[in-house]
Amino acid sequence: MSEPKTTVRELIREKYATLTASEKKLANALLENYPAAGIASITVVAQNADVSTPTVARMVGKLGFKGFPQFHQSLLSELQAKVQGPTQRRANWATEAPESHLLNRFSQAITRNLSQTLSNVDHDKFDKAAGCLADTNGRLYIVGGRITRALAEYAFTHFQAIRERVTHMTSSSATWPHYVLDMVKGDTLLMFDIRRYETNLLRLAELAKERGVTVIVVTDQWASPIASIADYTFNCWVEIPSAWDSNVSTMMLLETLIAAVQEENWPRAKDRYERLDEIFEAARLFRKP
């Protein structure tokens, strides 16, 4: 089909900036459950998005439709086109972009990586590792390599929010001895080491291990040498059509670990979150409005 073919979805995105607060709410509800959320009477659509009928009518107007029925009809045709369309669009992933577009090639690779990563996690070890990360009797050290420094930082930001006694070992290895000096049995060291494995990190792991520290390493599918001495190893699939490696799956694993720790420490973590929010709020008030 060579039509200009603007879908309602595109229309919403296009005008999104010009929408008001509750219109955005509606837009999100629509996009979230598209197009189902839009195919109903205006009253129902409004209710499901938790806005008033006029808001729906107004937004539909803004999108360029003459009235709700027209909008409704438009969604309906889209739905129908989809059904009759040439061999159902591939999965959910396909955006409206052509098959060969980078977005699609990428999403495919990433999907594969996530799937591989997940099916290679031993959930028993996962739980145990989460237990170590949650244990506040010991100190938690976090360290990453050149590229994974960002992940280490992300981990630090979150772990700091949900538990005490967390240390981010900066990536400058010159400072590491200071930290190692204080490591004792019962502490945990969370390491990120993705290929182009770094010798420094291996040395660090060895030193930590000598002191009875529990070592958890998040690495790639080929496994960093650290894996052979670590207590817990997690392999993340990282290949993408590119010169470098993807860290999406690593990020997912990390977030899941954080969530697990949060759950384990719940009442305390919650308390910390709330206090943290309060402090940020207070800090914000220092600034002039």
Added chain:
Amino acid sequence: MSEPKTTVRELIREKYATLTASEKKLANALLENYPAAGIASITVVAQNADVSTPTVARMVGKLGFKGFPQFHQSLLSELQAKVQGPTQRRANWATEAPESHLLNRFSQAITRNLSQTLSNVDHDKFDKAAGCLADTNGRLYIVGGRITRALAEYAFTHFQAIRERVTHMTSSSATWPHYVLDMVKGDTLLMFDIRRYETNLLRLAELAKERGVTVIVVTDQWASPIASIADYTFNCWVEIPSAWDSNVSTMMLLETLIAAVQEENWPRAKDRYERLDEIFEAARLFRKP
């Protein structure tokens, strides 16, 4: 759903014998163009089948529906089920862990987020934004918020590897004026702003915009206020069963952007990668084995 799972089509076939002449005419029209012919107002359906409205109403009653709206709804659900059909179900990449295990709950949420994010990227805008990020005539500034600082850093590490003239604006907003001072038209500002949106970032965006800088913002599904002044906005779905937001989809989008820029700048980017590797290799040799 309490439906006995019969499609309207089957229902029609089943009762076909008991239908009167003009009802059969209607039934045929319906089956001929199913389900489209049924999805419209009763008047239109009647007209298309060349029968009267009451005939439609009567037949719908015979099929066991309480009224035309119910019949209409039923067809709609069928249509929708067809669209989402096999797609949704297959996304079950469970590990061996039980359904309810955090790993699985998480993977499901994240899958959803990725899918939503992808289907809401406008690939045209994506390409254009990538173009800006690749343009080395202007300088590229990168900045993140409290949580997204890690992403900004990740972005910086990679962009620095594939192009010149990249600046990471540290998250301490006190230093921002220095950077803003040097911003000129043609520069690009890549911002990350996930909810708990930060006023600082908005101000920064405004200042940058005043200077003619192209602003690209990566935000969440609810859209940071920056979105309304930014040149390019990308919405990432971030909700997970947790007290905080996931950045997996954000990471994916970021990586895809990086890959796009890399592709655009290919020969040069490749060269930089190689030289960078050499330098790292050389640095490694300084250390004793």
Added chain:
DNA sequence: TGTCGTTTGTAAAAATCTTTCCACACACTT
């Protein structure tokens, strides 16, 4: 050919959905 039962469509009534109007609420300015 007339009567009866059934089927069918017209048209009016009822129900529902959509739009419009207006007042209130909130934020931002003076």
Added chain:
DNA sequence: AAGTGTGTGGAAAGATTTTTACAAACGACA
């Protein structure tokens, strides 16, 4: 602290859709 403007939802008015009522048309059978 009052004023202005925008955004929002309640509720009535307007439009459309659905249902119902009823009478004309048709065909079967006596």
